[in-house]
Amino acid sequence: MGSITVSGVGKAYKFYSSRWARLAEWLSPFHKRRHTLKWVLQDINVSIGQGESVGVLGVNGAGKSTLLKMITGTTQPTTGSISINGRMAALLELGMGFHPDFTGRQNVFMAGQLLGYQAGEIAELMPEIEAFAEIGDYIDQPVRVYSSGMQVRLAFSVATMKKPDILIVDEALSVGDAYFQAKCFQRINNFRQNGTTLLLVSHSPGDVVKHCDRAILLKGGRVAMDSSSREVTNRYLDELFGKPDEAPADAEASIPTDSAAAHGLSQHDDVFHSRPGYHPSEHRWGHGGASIIDFLVSTPDASYPSRIESNTQTEFYFTVRFDSDFDQVVPGFLLKTLEGIFLYGTNSYLSSRGTAHHSAQAGSVQTYRFSMPMALNEGHYLVSFGISSGDPRQDLVPLDRRYDSVLIHVGRDVQFWGIADLRATYQQLNA
Template sequence: MGTITVSNLGKAYKQYPTRWSRLREWLLPFRGPQHKLKWILQEISFEIASGEAVGLIGINGAGKSTLLKLITGTTQPTTGGVHLQGRVAALLELGMGFHPDFTGRQNVYMAGQLLGLGMDEITALMPQIEEFAEIGEYMDQPVRVYSSGMQMRVAFSVATARRPDILIVDEALSVGDTYFQHKSFERIRQFRRAGTTLLLVSHDKQAIQSVCDRAIMLDGGRLSKQGAPEEVMDYYNAMIADRENSMLQLNARDDGKVQTVSGTGEATVADIALLDADGQRVEVIDVGAEVTLQVTVRARAAIPRMVLGYMIKDRLGQAMYGTNTDLKELPLDAVQAGEEVVYRFRFHANLGAGTYSVATAIVSTDTHLVNNYEWRDLALVFTVINMRRPHFEGSAWIDPAIEIIRP
């Protein structure tokens, strides 16, 4: 059983105006402190229950790495405390604890002992660690000749050789190649199914939303928001889109979800609808049906260049498909204040049965990081049902033509 309890956690470092200030503080304590406190984290409190998976997100400098070091005990807090129950395996800084002049095998023995494994236990697990890492003869070469991806392979393999009660993973997995990332996340999913508690730090929206039950966002060293992964990731994306000159609204929907709307407000989606082949508004469609996504945009100010994009997401918030009029080479120039523009995107809904949402973005280029006029999550929700096709699994209708040859 692995649990994490963080109570009123804070971390501050002393900052001295000059190098002599520190000496004066030591030699002349009666003159009072000569330093100021630089707070990295303040008033952080949350609990992670046994078997729960939580994603930790935040921009660079938000305090994520410091929080992980406090949780794992490599840094001591200034205020508050952390209580862990269960055996912990942590992958923080890449190759942390590896000696560059020792071989991968020797480093496995050192890292394994730091995780609480005995020498005999590491020896018994070594074939499994080598097999999972897949670095071949490099296991007996010095770590200094390893690429960052090879270091990550060995570090992850030894950290997860035995299923821990608590697994803490920082951004280290983003270094590896795509094949090993998939392999690593499959092992994480296996641990989750077996009851391991997971704390995952990542900027990868897909990873957070596909693996985690809940997400926590840090901003400026404080716990800014926590909740369902899709809701928190939408808020995070809206926040980083434009931290200046931008409004940010959270609207509660009737279905209990929270819609995030951000942007400068110079343009807005006035209406959005999904139309069937007869041009009628629909909320439920058949797998593969031909539909039209109709979006009406109203400009509130003159816009030199306007681009509309949309993203179809599944119920977990994972992207199914997205495009925009810049990628399609159909941007609009010189849009006037008060002008309304109707966009129609016609396509076959080759989606699996389930509930989907549409997010819209009104921007000036192919990204919302330049001019974010409006980003609207959950702009439209619709349901796909399978009425005419043979049963199939998955989120996409990719029906194959099958040829079988028997010699």
């Protein structure tokens, strides 16, 4: 019990040149084809055994949700077959199947009966469902007044009212708060320990690594990789951040040296945008006279790493080409969350405690490095670089600033609460 076999599955949708073309196709004597096929998935072959926990990853449009809908039977494959062995519970879309005008309690009975439970079973399980959802008196209010978090609380409680043989979870849990997410994953882990097969779709590599032993990467509607969750999430991050399949020769040096050229950093052209991890939505501004033309993120193990383990010493290099003479220039560095929260900012004056003094001549190219441990929680972060002129103790004139120009991913197997790792120590003191 609790297995899934997907054999040669493909899914295509019909596209018509106009609304009349569909009618003409229906009415034509020989049903002359007047449509083209758009293939969303092709040649999908996946086997998931009892008790396995498998994650599904892929960029938007890769076909993840379509695959899950075919597995759960809400849509049918165009080619191939899907075999399900065991009772399945699925949480694909937020509040899917809930009627907004009915109360939460009424929706629990309706959704439960759609899952195959008898009214008596649902009534017996109702106290446990209410206790797990923790929505209080809202259980007797219309679902239309629920927040998205309340809907997912109730939907998950219904889907997992009894241990299923197979549990399928799409991105719906990402809507819930951190407390409820932890509560849901605790229940999922309990199911896994008791033999439930888990299929999890998530955009969070950390969730996939934490909860899945194996992962599948979808790319362009096909299975691009099927391997351990760690290997697949690394490949997914490479795809997400635009890292080429084969690292260019100038990105292979992984041990920092004092030579910028040894790292392949450009000494002439602006190649900043071509580097892995470049964030196209950067905000670039400044008064001119200098241009930031290249960057490098390096750890002891890799250049342009797709994943930086928390607390790993990391080097951030950037190269500046000067078009004018400056008596004093000040390179700067800034780290932010995706939401824009400033985590850490510094410059050459602050990091050197006032000892660094740099000048620049027109036509010269200089490389600067900031080095620090990535003492952060699991997540994605934005890096900004800047070069200014003037006295750092007074007003600096921004020459070129590339804000939010690099996207990095920090990984951490055991997460903590918050963002920064302050490395607290603990000791029990006997009375």
